[in-house]
Amino acid sequence: MSLRKLAKKLPYPIQQGLKYIYSSIPPHFRYDKVFWDTYNFLQESQWWSREKLEEYQIQQLNKLLHHAYKNVPYYKRVFDERGLKPKDIQNFDELRKLPYLTKDIVRGNLNDLIAQNIPKEDMEYVTTGGTSGKPLGFYIEKRTNLIRMAFEWREWNWMGYKFGDKCIVLRGNVIKREENGQKAWWEYDRENNYLILSTYDMTDENLPKYVQKIEEFKPKVIRGYPSALDILARFIRKNNLAINARGNIKAISTSSENLYPAQRPMIEETFKCTVFDKYGNVEQVTILGECEKHEGYHDFMEYSYTEILDKDGNPVTKDGEVGEIASTSFTNYATPFIRYKIDDLAEYTTHRCSCGRRLSLVKKIEGRWLQELIVTKRGNLISITSLNMHSDVFDNVRQFQFYQDTPDKIIFKVVKKNTYTEKDTEYIMQELQRKIKNQIDIEIAFVNEVPKTTRGKYQFLIQKLPIKFGD
Numbered sequence: 283m284s285l286r287k288l289a290k291k292l293p294y295p296i297q298q299g300l301k302y303i304y305s306s307i308p309p310h311f312r313y314d315k316v317f318w319d320t321y322n323f324l325q326e327s328q329w330w331s332r333e334k335l336e337e338y339q340i341q342q343l344n345k346l347l348h349h350a351y352k353n354v355p356y357y358k359r360v361f362d363e364r365g366l367k368p369k370d371i372q373n374f375d376e377l378r379k380l381p382y383l384t385k386d387i388v389r390g391n392l393n394d395l396i397a398q399n400i401p402k403e404d405m406e407y408v409t410t411g412g413t414s415g416k417p418l419g420f421y422i423e424k425r426t427n428l429i430r431m432a433f434e435w436r437e438w439n440w441m442g443y444k445f446g447d448k449c450i451v452l453r454g455n456v457i458k459r460e461e462n463g464q465k466a467w468w469e470y471d472r473e474n475n476y477l478i479l480s481t482y483d484m485t486d487e488n489l490p491k492y493v494q495k496i497e498e499f500k501p502k503v504i505r506g507y508p509s510a511l512d513i514l515a516r517f518i519r520k521n522n523l524a525i526n527a528r529g530n531i532k533a534i535s536t537s538s539e540n541l542y543p544a545q546r547p548m549i550e551e552t553f554k555c556t557v558f559d560k561y562g563n564v565e566q567v568t569i570l571g572e573c574e575k576h577e578g579y580h581d582f583m584e585y586s587y588t589e590i591l592d593k594d595g596n597p598v599t600k601d602g603e604v605g606e607i608a609s610t611s612f613t614n615y616a617t618p619f620i621r622y623k624i625d626d627l628a629e630y631t632t633h634r635c636s637c638g639r640r641l642s643l644v645k646k647i648e649g650r651w652l653q654e655l656i657v658t659k660r661g662n663l664i665s666i667t668s669l670n671m672h673s674d675v676f677d678n679v680r681q682f683q684f685y686q687d688t689p690d691k692i693i694f695k696v697v698k699k700n701t702y703t704e705k706d707t708e709y710i711m712q713e714l715q716r717k718i719k720n721q722i723d724i725e726i727a728f729v730n731e732v733p734k735t736t737r738g739k740y741q742f743l744i745q746k747l748p749i750k751f752g753d
């Protein structure tokens with residue numbers, strides 16, 4: 283058992299004491315070797331030529347395909363059925379001999395998609411939570427969390443954020459700390475120097491305290507959901523409050539939801555600093571992020587191979603052309619995702635960034651994270667992204683959807699799996715209430731089917747109430 287896991291089992295006050303000791307250890311001793319090896323590698327590879335980057339990708343691809351053929355029954359079958367061997371795929375064009383991996387294929391073949399040579403205890407089960415309304419579960423290797431963190435830190439370095447800098451976090455975290463017997467709306471994470479603010483308590487009556495708390499903390503950066511920053515920024519503007527009065531906030535990082543064109547300038551003007559937007563996903567495929575020049579989103583080519591494809595499955599080649607993303611992850615060997623269609627669109631560009639990095643650029647991303655908000659009893663808005671459950675809560679649920687047509691109630695529609703029991707209802711209600719904290723009544727309704735949109739897509743929330751947002 284790791285030290286961190288062991289510490290979690292200890293009583294709270296002892297945990298806090300340990301955290302204090304732990305936090306006084308400099309970060310380069312705290313993080314694992316895997317993290318530092320990756321981090322140091324990425325500091326160099328970001329300046330490689332395009333040729334060298336692509337050469338690296340081919341190498342990674344080769345390694346992954348050999349592994350998948352040898353250890354993953356699903357891929358063994360896919361190769362065999364087509365009379366292919368991994369050596370038949372030596373470049374990006376030849377990769378298109380393999381079929382796409384879709385969410386439905388993952389759902390239907392999960393057991394066959396798990397690598398047989400990786401010990402179960404080195405794996406972790408994760409789910410996408412289901413912004414698309416249909417949860418997707420799969421395995422990752424635990425060590426890949428550190429690799430992903432190293433990639434994340436490279437992008438944070440681009441925005442001037444360094445290890446140990448003060449950071450405000452507005453990303454749907456559930457606050458564990460209590461105040462006067464009630465859940466608090468903020469929490470200090472000493473280990474990471476984060477001040478975590480709740481995104482579930484952003485009411486007009488609380489928001490002045492948020493602004494004050496941010497000013498007192500003097501963060502260097504803020505990391506948040508676009509929707510949460512939008513709510514905060516609009517409140518600050520409406521009430522003419524002072525924010526970043528000392529100029530200490532240097533950058534804001536947004537991710538996990540679409541950042542709408544009108545939101546960026548509004549947030550930047552209000553906080554008097556630059557927004558760095560990022561695209562990532564639970565599936566650990568493509569990561570896209572902005573550098574200090576903001577000329578588009580750099581594709582983190584060492585992390586995955588990203589295809590942008592037209593409706594016939596050919597790569598888009600013209601400036602401004604929009605295509606569907608198919609991504610092959612180099613880091614997750616537990617459930618290999620090869621040519622995975624994540625249901626997001628990207629706008630292609632031939633532009634080369636003036637920062638000098640040859641990591642390819644994408645102009646714009648049209649994510650599946652369409653801004654979807656729930657209205658609470660008090661007119662407070664809660665981002666639906668916050669209700670994602672990256673755990674086993676929806677394991678016995680085939681499909682789900684939120685539905686709202688009155689301000690004080692939300693209906694949670696569930697299509698049960700055969701394994702669903704009364705216990706699941708209790709668990710789901712408990713977890714949803716924990717996040718929403720009685721700000722709205724939740725009613726659960728069992729249905730045979732969740733309706734799709736006219737475009738055939740599942741929708742996480744059907745919102746019938748008019749919402750004024752991002753004006």
Ligand SMILES: [Zn+2]
Nearest residue numbers: 573575635637
């Ligand atoms: Zn750049």
